[in-house]
Amino acid sequence: MDKKTTVLEQIIIDVATDLYNKWVKAMPEEEKNEEAFRALAANSHEVAFFVIQNFMNRFNQAAEELKDK
Numbered sequence: 001m002d003k004k005t006t007v008l009e010q011i012i013i014d015v016a017t018d019l020y021n022k023w024v025k026a027m028p029e030e031e032k033n034e035e036a037f038r039a040l041a042a043n044s045h046e047v048a049f050f051v052i053q054n055f056m057n058r059f060n061q062a063a064e065e066l067k068d069k
Helices: 007-026 034-067
Strands: none
Touching: 007 034
16 A cells, blocks of 8 residues: 555555456456456446445444434
8 A cells, every 4th residue: 555545545446446356257258348448447446436435424424323312
């Protein structure tokens, strides 16, 4: 991990990489090409960021609700 990369950023990178690898493995061989790989890479990072951000927002909201009880 690079000194400028935060723990959260590294988690997003790792999850995006795992998603990318899973999606590439599931692709039919005849659909594998550079354009498809670029699209999958971009999508994997967007999905990873969206899911982790959504999870963190919900987690923090639940924690706030518990704190108020």
